[in-house]
Amino acid sequence: MVPAEGLVGIGRAVQGAIYAAGAYGHKPKMPVEPAALYDAARRRMSPQAWSYVAGSAGMQRTDAANTAAFERFPIVPRMLRDVADRSLGVTLFGHDLPAPVLFAPIGVLEMAHKEAELAVAQAARSLGLPMVLSTQGSVPMEETASALGANPMWYQLYWSNNDDLARSLVSRAERSGAQAIVVTLDTHSLGWRTKDLDLGYLPFARGEGIAQYLTDPVFQQLVRDRVAEKRSGDAGRDATQAGRVGRAPKGEAVSRPSAAELHQRPTPTAIRTLISISRHYPGTLRDNLRSPLPRAAVETFLDVFPCPALTWGDLAKLREWTQLPIVLKGIQSVDDAQLALEHGVDGIVVSNHGGRQVDGAIGSLDALATITPVMGGRLPVLFDSGIRSGADIFKALALGASAVLVGRPWLYGLALDGAAGAQAVMERLLAELDLTMGLSGVASIDQITRDCLAQ
Structure with missing residues (x-):
């Protein structure tokens, strides 16, 4: 339930609505507790769909590292501060947003719900949060952009090995109203995803x-x-074969299936x-x-x-293709963050693709903690991989993230109840963020700093 005045007071509004309904015997249709949400979505989705959206690379160690990293940065609440009026608003690339939260790009949404991106667009529009469209979408970007209307939209690019195709996708996104191009760097080839392989x-x-x-x-x-x-x-092969073996007798095939072909019937x-x-x-x-x-x-x-030959030098071509802000997604090292700055990009996303690419890699929040001090605010640093709660969002912001991209949680909501489910999950994350801010003694996003965490 979004408050009439927008996201102001969303924590109390969402929490109050749930408790009020509970007084009349109505429990939330969408589980609030993250583990319960996870289990409910797993039961709803097919084994193939669940393995694809919830699975990660190898032994799932990077996925585990992503969530474990949040345990290493405890919040230190402060008391007796005026937090009666709280604001979640931020500005990114010249656009005012109601909260520092975006719908992360997720591909093949049709596996979760038949309305796919159109349902997510409805949820994003209800909250006023940017939706990042995936190149691996189930709905053409033009249709999703139409469903979003004036709501903020970014476009996530998988840069193929055909530059003409990549340029065409970027041009279409720009014409559709995208406010930024997010280039995913860490998926030039698919990771070793054991659940899908099995x-x-x-x-x-x-x-x-x-x-x-x-x-x-x-x-x-x-x-x-x-x-x-x-x-x-x-x-050409038929002509060659006809010249070599001549005409087959009437009613008889020129050649019979091999044993391998029979096996592949x-x-x-x-x-x-x-x-x-x-x-x-x-x-x-x-x-x-x-x-x-x-x-x-x-x-x-x-x-x-697949495009494993992509290099830093190729970014110059993208700058020729578009005037939109260019954001690089998949940064995990300080050196790469500095290279991004040197190559003139407009922002980065510290991300390891939710642990789906490299098994045993650094937890994304740990990477964020090392990268933001070096960047020193010279460009926006966004974050994803591992967020499961509003308190997690708070910690990422405290470590220097300008905003966060949320993926799997709203996808589980989408699987359970379409647009309403995705919206409910994101509303609750925002509500918990709002309440965490107040209970920690901060009234605005810019007050969430490293001092809010244990040193």
Whole structure:
């Protein structure tokens, strides 16, 4: 429940509404306790979807390190300070925001809820918080931007190995009203995600989470070129084979399937995958099942996604493509933070992708604690990876973050109750942040400093 005056007093409003409903026997539809929210979402989602959104790399040690890091920075509440009127507002890149919290970019949202980004847009719009759209979206960015209206929107870019495609995605985001471009650096290749590997599950191979690509003119041309090239190659091979073996007797195939081909005959899962690919591709299911384009689109995506050759020097190209603020997401070292500053970017996000890329890496909050003192306020330093509560947000801000990106918690809410669930989870995080501020003796975000934590 957002107060009529916005986020002012949100802590008391949300808390009071829950207790008032409880007096009449109504418990919260959405679990408030983080572990209960986690368990409820796990029960609601399919094993494949749950493993993909909740799983991390390897033995899940980096994910564990992310949450454990918050234990190392206890809050020290201060007393007898006037905190009757509290403000959560901040300014980022020249835009006033009601709170230093953003909806983090998460791909393949259709696995959590059928309305995907459109539901999240509704939640973000209700709270006035920026939504960071993912390149791996389930809904084209133009449709999500329309659903957001005037609400702040940023665009997260996975820089593919095709610069024309990357530039096209950035241009589309700018035309759609994005206020910043967030370049994810740590996912130029997929991490070793054991839970997904055990299930043999990659959503993109089913055509899920590639809506931005399927609606992009550069990508569409790449797909058409691939089909044309394959047809040309097949025609050449057929001609060569016909000249070598001659005409086959009537009613007899030119060649019989090999043992390997027999082993790969369609299975029910393969048929479901083909139907999924065809449903996601623009056009009718019937036409797509007969067309080579949908399968070629998935193959093209798998070819263009990885970009391990990207370097600091490539950032100059992005500056030529857009005048929007450029934010680098995935910074974990002081040296890289300094390089980002030297290359003239406008901000960084200290993040390890929620532990999904490198197993056994540094906890993101520990990285934040070392990076912000070196940056000295010369550029905004944002944070994600490991936030599960409003108190966690408070600690990240105290360690120097200008704002935080929240991901998995609202995704669990989305899975449980669509837009209302995502909004409820974010409201409660803001409510706890507000109450934590008051109980710790601070009345505004700029008063949350390192002094609020044990030294």
